Amino acid sequence: MASRTFRIWRGEQGADGQFAEYTTDITEGMVVLDAVHQIQAESAGDLAVRWNCKAGKCGSCSAEVNGNPRLMCMTRMSDLPEDRPVTIEPMRTFPLLKDLVTDVSWNFEVKKRIKKFKPRAPDAADGTWRMDQRDVDRVQEFRKCIECFLCQDVCHVLRDSHKHDEFVGPRFFVHAAALEMHPLDTEDRLEELKEAQGVGYCNITKCCTKVCPEHITITDNAIIPLKERVVDRFYDPVRNLFRIVTGR
Amino acid sequence: MQVAEHDVLVIGAGGAGLRAAIEASAAGVSVGLVTKSLLGKAHTVMAEGGIAAALANVDGRDDWRTHFADTMRGGQYVNNPTMAELHAREAPDRVRELEAWGAVFDRTNDQKILQRNFGGHKYPRLAHVGDRTGLEMIRTLQDHGIHLGIDVHMEWTVTRLISDGGRVVGAFGYDREKGRFQVFRAAAVVLATGGIGRAYRVTSNSWEYTGDGHALAYEAGAELIDMEYVQFHPTGMVWPPSVRGILVTEGVRGEGGVLRNSEGNRFMFDDIPDLYTGSTAADAEEGWRYTQGDKEARRPPELLTRDHVARCIVREIKEGRGSPHGGVFLDIAWIKEKLKDSEAHIRRKLPSMYHQFKELAGIDITSEAMEVGPTTHYVMGGVKVDGETQMSRVPGLFAAGECAGGLHGANRLGGNSLSDLLVFGKRAGEHAAKYAGANPRSAASGAENEQVEAATRDALAPLERQDGGGDGVGSYAIQSELQDLMQAKVGIVRSQAELESGLADVLALKERSRNVSVAGNRAYNPGWHTALDLPNLLLVSEAVARTAALRKESRGAHFREDHTAKDEHWGKTTLVVRKGADGEMEIEEEAVTPPREELQQIIEENR
Numbered sequence: 001m002a003s004r005t006f007r008i009w010r011g012e013q014g015a016d017g018q019f020a021e022y023t024t025d026i027t028e029g030m031v032v033l034d035a036v037h038q039i040q041a042e043s044a045g046d047l048a049v050r051w052n053c054k055a056g057k058c059g060s061c062s063a064e065v066n067g068n069p070r071l072m073c074m075t076r077m078s079d080l081p082e083d084r085p086v087t088i089e090p091m092r093t094f095p096l097l098k099d100l101v102t103d104v105s106w107n108f109e110v111k112k113r114i115k116k117f118k119p120r121a122p123d124a125a126d127g128t129w130r131m132d133q134r135d136v137d138r139v140q141e142f143r144k145c146i147e148c149f150l151c152q153d154v155c156h157v158l159r160d161s162h163k164h165d166e167f168v169g170p171r172f173f174v175h176a177a178a179l180e181m182h183p184l185d186t187e188d189r190l191e192e193l194k195e196a197q198g199v200g201y202c203n204i205t206k207c208c209t210k211v212c213p214e215h216i217t218i219t220d221n222a223i224i225p226l227k228e229r230v231v232d233r234f235y236d237p238v239r240n241l242f243r244i245v246t247g248r
Numbered sequence: 249m250q251v252a253e254h255d256v257l258v259i260g261a262g263g264a265g266l267r268a269a270i271e272a273s274a275a276g277v278s279v280g281l282v283t284k285s286l287l288g289k290a291h292t293v294m295a296e297g298g299i300a301a302a303l304a305n306v307d308g309r310d311d312w313r314t315h316f317a318d319t320m321r322g323g324q325y326v327n328n329p330t331m332a333e334l335h336a337r338e339a340p341d342r343v344r345e346l347e348a349w350g351a352v353f354d355r356t357n358d359q360k361i362l363q364r365n366f367g368g369h370k371y372p373r374l375a376h377v378g379d380r381t382g383l384e385m386i387r388t389l390q391d392h393g394i395h396l397g398i399d400v401h402m403e404w405t406v407t408r409l410i411s412d413g414g415r416v417v418g419a420f421g422y423d424r425e426k427g428r429f430q431v432f433r434a435a436a437v438v439l440a441t442g443g444i445g446r447a448y449r450v451t452s453n454s455w456e457y458t459g460d461g462h463a464l465a466y467e468a469g470a471e472l473i474d475m476e477y478v479q480f481h482p483t484g485m486v487w488p489p490s491v492r493g494i495l496v497t498e499g500v501r502g503e504g505g506v507l508r509n510s511e512g513n514r515f516m517f518d519d520i521p522d523l524y525t526g527s528t529a530a531d532a533e534e535g536w537r538y539t540q541g542d543k544e545a546r547r548p549p550e551l552l553t554r555d556h557v558a559r560c561i562v563r564e565i566k567e568g569r570g571s572p573h574g575g576v577f578l579d580i581a582w583i584k585e586k587l588k589d590s591e592a593h594i595r596r597k598l599p600s601m602y603h604q605f606k607e608l609a610g611i612d613i614t615s616e617a618m619e620v621g622p623t624t625h626y627v628m629g630g631v632k633v634d635g636e637t638q639m640s641r642v643p644g645l646f647a648a649g650e651c652a653g654g655l656h657g658a659n660r661l662g663g664n665s666l667s668d669l670l671v672f673g674k675r676a677g678e679h680a681a682k683y684a685g686a687n688p689r690s691a692a693s694g695a696e697n698e699q700v701e702a703a704t705r706d707a708l709a710p711l712e713r714q715d716g717g718g719d720g721v722g723s724y725a726i727q728s729e730l731q732d733l734m735q736a737k738v739g740i741v742r743s744q745a746e747l748e749s750g751l752a753d754v755l756a757l758k759e760r761s762r763n764v765s766v767a768g769n770r771a772y773n774p775g776w777h778t779a780l781d782l783p784n785l786l787l788v789s790e791a792v793a794r795t796a797a798l799r800k801e802s803r804g805a806h807f808r809e810d811h812t813a814k815d816e817h818w819g820k821t822t823l824v825v826r827k828g829a830d831g832e833m834e835i836e837e838e839a840v841t842p843p844r845e846e847l848q849q850i851i852e853e854n855r
Binding site: 013029034040045046047051052053059074097098099103104111117119127129131132136139143144146147182185 | 285454495
């Protein structure tokens with residue numbers, strides 16, 4: 001059993017925070033979240049941390065571990081360098097509530113602004129639909145998203161440029177892509193994607209894809225196809241000419 | 249004091265709570281939805297295998313009757329037959345409705361919803377999305393629900409229901425962010441708080457599962473039934489220690505995974521219960537054919553009910569044939585003998601299991617066996633409700649999903665939980681809305697003030713004791729002791745002596761918990777939250793220990809090594825738990841409701 005040192009961000013809303021140092025024993029197979037819980041039970045009962053499933057399925061325990069956006073429950077202690085303390089900070093893109101917990105409510109508000117699923121009329125008399133597994137596979141990739149918001153955390157349009165009012169962020173482009181590419185969906189979301197939701201702000205640095213714990217190919221499979229659809233609709237010269245000529 | 253007002257208040261935002269909120273909202277009443285966590289994080293996301301519904305897409309012989317009979321057999325015939333019937337009849341519509349709301353299930357070759365085999369289900373019945381069906385379900389309900397005008401109170405915890413003149417008229421709770429208090433006034437309340445798994449050391453459940461709904465209902469005068477039946481899922485991870493208890497889906501066995509002991513023996517063939525001898529494969533070959541969809545083949549013994557599989561695993565471990573870390577081996581990699589390209593097949597069918605073992609245990613399940621052992625998973629017991637309306641005996645108080653009792657009897661079949669959430673979540677929402685319409689909320693009374701004052705005092709007490717008022721015992725320490733004692737004395741294999749000793753320990757802990765003190769202030773303080781969850785955990789633990797000590801037989805998930813057989817008297821008896829007039833826990837024997845004649849006939853035809 002080896003003892004390890006942690007530097008964990010402590011602070012409350014509106015107050016200056018700072019790192020506090022804790023030492024705890026690490027046993028085989030432990031993940032960062034286990035260490036945080038152990039510290040809580042041993043010496044910091046009021047250390048705030050969000051978590052639920054502890055199996056990488058709910059996306060609650062997002063934080064920045066040694067500067068990298070990670071799920072604490074899926075980050076094994078044995079994968080972190082042993083020669084220095086483990087640093088744990090809250091996601092920096094969202095306002096701090098306390099310690100490792102941030103106010104992510106903005107994400108829940110943004111989602112409401114994306115038009116909901118609108119299926120075509122059922123294919124069969126019993127009100128059911130037919131879909132091919134191949135078509136299903138494509139959207140299932142997006143539907144794996146566990147809403148951990150790590151992609152939002154690293155997106156520089158949000159993190160550095162604070163475009164929260166004009167840009168919905170990678171999570172919601174994945175959501176929009178899941179709807180747009182849903183085999184049954186008939187809604188049109190391109191106008192909002194271009195205007196209010198700001199898909200054009202993304203300049204494809206792929207930071208979001210790199211941190212996705214579900215390994216969703218966010219940029220290539222979701223954002224770029226949405227950008228292409230927007231371009232086809234609004235910037236295609238042939239179509240623009242057609243529009244001018246026909247007045248439609 | 250802040251006040252929120254709704255016609256219907258739903259407590260809990262997993263599958264059942266969301267479905268109830270959607271239904272109530274669709275009925276035109278105002279709805280508040282309270283959740284301890286963020287929206288979409290509830291334990292429903294952990295459900296992996298699928299939703300049981302007799303769609304008959306894969307095997308045309310399936311119908312609601314067979315599903316009903318399977319559910320009753322799995323529950324050892326002490327289920328509430330009305331609930332088992334409604335569940336089997338309505339589950340297909342509830343699944344199709346999810347598709348209409350955007351869920352994307354895996355497909356059959358003819359483009360319908362694909363269904364897979366699962367323990368105790370005669371035909372392939374589980375609609376699924378790989379092994380992340382629960383996530384698909386909760387996200388679908390969430391994304392549908394957010395457009396309906398439901399008021400969602402995220403990260404709020406209810407600690408007490410408010411009653412007036414015999415009916416429930418609201419709730420009292422605190423928010424995690426600041427520790428603010430609030431009264432939620434409502435004409436009807438739906439409890440959908442899930443289970444009690446945190447009462448045990450080894451569990452697949454998250455911090456939220458502290459028996460809140462069970463305890464709120466009990467304190468408000470409702471009854472609990474079947475509390476002795478706690479399901480230990482046979483396959484949880486056992487290594488490394490920090491992941492012990494995390495679920496390994498039954499879908500692994502449904503796709504052909506087999507259980508072996510340290511001698512390489514498929515021990516599940518050694519002990520087939522009488523109820524299942526005719527429906528179990530004669531040998532490994534027949535079992536494999538079953539998992540691959542051969543309609544003539546019978547199911548492999550790994551797909552027997554969870555209670556039985558869990559006990560067989562415990563037996564192997566106890567008798568010295570376990571795996572190095574105290575489990576047994578679950579092997580899906582062996583199918584490479586049968587399928588070319590098995591590696592890709594496993595990763596496609598069981599993606600999150602692949603991911604989970606790879607990242608948490610460093611095991612590649614496509615080439616190595618997993619080590620698994622039982623983990624506390626589900627409580628069959630819960631609030632006693634009317635089978636059709638889901639209302640408890642307290643007017644205005646409804647319960648749905650895991651915190652309601654009756655549907656699953658002595659043992660729940662895999663896949664019947666997600667369908668339970670949908671079927672009875674909808675019913676609870678519908679009837680709560682109806683009740684609220686017919687019995688509007690009256691103006692706040694003195695009764696509310698009194699109860700709110702008491703609830704405020706109780707909530708603040710652990711913080712106020714921190715300066716020398718208590719004996720310094722911390723909330724984490726009490727919870728941890730409780731988990732150890734429940735695991736050791738009120739676990740999978742039970743005896744009178746251990747149960748009585750376990751009960752004494754729970755009661756002693758309850759005394760000590762009155763002095764629990766926590767450090768820090770009211771802002772997002774997990775030590776304080778844990779302290780406020782303790783009374784609920786202790787209450788459900790007491791109920792489990794008391795009822796388990798009374799039921800002197802083995803049935804379903806309740807196994808007594810001192811009474812290993814089933815008993816005729818107990819087979820007709822339900823144990824009902826309520827708060828007595830003296831404030832002590834009172835337990836009464838009540839006759840199990842027999843199924844009506846038509847249903848009895850279906851059971852006989854499917855024996």
